[in-house]
Amino acid sequence: MNPLARQLNETLERENKHVYEMLSKLGKDIYFPKEGILSQSAEAKNKATKYNATIGIATENGKPMHLASIQNTLSAYAPKDLYPYAPPEGKPELRAAWRSKMLEENPSLRGKSFGNPIVTNALTHGLSIAADLFVGQGDSVIIPDKNWENYELTFGIRRGAELVYYPLYNEQGTFNAAGLRDAILAQRSKGKAFVVLNFPNNPTGYTPNAQEGREIVAAVQAGAEAGINVVVVTDDAYFGLFFEDSLHESLFGQLAGLHPRILAIKVDGATKEEYVWGFRVASLLTPAKAPLFSPLSSKKRWASSAPPYPAARIRRKRSCCTRSSRRTSPPRSRKSSAL
Numbered sequence: 321m322n323p324l325a326r327q328l329n330e331t332l333e334r335e336n337k338h339v340y341e342m343l344s345k346l347g348k349d350i351y352f353p354k355e356g357i358l359s360q361s362a363e364a365k366n367k368a369t370k371y372n373a374t375i376g377i378a379t380e381n382g383k384p385m386h387l388a389s390i391q392n393t394l395s396a397y398a399p400k401d402l403y404p405y406a407p408p409e410g411k412p413e414l415r416a417a418w419r420s421k422m423l424e425e426n427p428s429l430r431g432k433s434f435g436n437p438i439v440t441n442a443l444t445h446g447l448s449i450a451a452d453l454f455v456g457q458g459d460s461v462i463i464p465d466k467n468w469e470n471y472e473l474t475f476g477i478r479r480g481a482e483l484v485y486y487p488l489y490n491e492q493g494t495f496n497a498a499g500l501r502d503a504i505l506a507q508r509s510k511g512k513a514f515v516v517l518n519f520p521n522n523p524t525g526y527t528p529n530a531q532e533g534r535e536i537v538a539a540v541q542a543g544a545e546a547g548i549n550v551v552v553v554t555d556d557a558y559f560g561l562f563f564e565d566s567l568h569e570s571l572f573g574q575l576a577g578l579h580p581r582i583l584a585i586k587v588d589g590a591t592k593e594e595y596v597w598g599f600r601v602a603s604l605l606t607p608a609k610a611p612l613f614s615p616l617s618s619k620k621r622w623a624s625s626a627p628p629y630p631a632a633r634i635r636r637k638r639s640c641c642t643r644s645s646r647r648t649s650p651p652r653s654r655k656s657s658a659l
Contacts, residue, residue, distance in 0.1 A: 325351040344456035352618040410439025428573030437603035446587035446604040455479040461514045464488035468522045497535035504543035518555040527566035544581035556588035
């Protein structure tokens with residue numbers, strides 16, 4: 321094992337042994353290099369006042385070299401905001417703006433400890449990073465019977481997980497929190513469960529109300545109290561498409577910091593929230609105290625050398641101009657709208 325990976329693992333195990341135990345073999349082996357072009361480029365950006373030969377871009381008159389035929393179509397943006405490589409974890413200004421947006425739209429997050437989100441190449445990439453870090457061969461990934469079919473590819477085919485299904489609805493036609501709880505508790509022998517919560521649900525559109533939300537959180541907590549390490553991912557791809565009587569924030573806020581054996585991961589993106597399907601910009605966030613966030617962040621950063629800079633810059637400008645409104649769907653059944 322690389323000494324850098326070993327150091328990250330030792331920090332994780334010291335700060336929270338349960339989170340360390342949640343890591344897959346790949347998650348334990350992976351690290352972000354302290355030496356090499358990426359780290360040298362970050363250092364040179366602050367210290368190289370005359371020459372910077374650490375990164376493979378060309379400059380002209382102090383600006384990134386570019387083709388006029390391209391810049392003419394993007395004249396609202398300065399070349400420096402379009403053409404350079406972004407940092408591996410994403411543009412700092414975008415990460416800070418995204419964090420502020422999360423706090424504004426998810427009041428239950430206020431007062432909780434978490435860092436800035438890491439920018440990913442769309443939401444599916446964020447799910448893949450979570451899978452790489454925390455899903456290994458034979459691990460149980462718990463999803464409802466009505467789900468996005470890409471879960472089976474991301475977690476099952478790609479990572480070799482065992483997909484565990486529970487009925488989305490109970491006999492009353494509401495969310496089946498008891499089924500989720502039973503599916504989690506059935507993993508006692510493995511000591512680990514990976515849960516994906518996707519609301520509004522794809523493909524049904526179902527979104528829990530406040531009481532159902534509390535029941536879902538209680539189901540996850542029951543697993544932790546039974547000695548099971550639970551990684552719970554909130555796939556917030558359709559965040560903002562709320563019904564009038566449904567929850568109007570992510571369950572991530574209630575799950576963050578709930579129990580030492582629970583690691584909540586929020587994956588969201590601009591794709592549906594801002595109607596920018598082709599931008600492929602999303603974020604991945606884990607709540608953690610400072611000593612725990614740093615090694616987790618380092619392990620996540622390996623997955624992409626640089627997120628898309630132009631799309632991130634435009635997304636950042638959008639965040640500065642106006643906050644995303646909480647869109648509310650017309651009053652109708654919370655399980656009637658297919659996405």
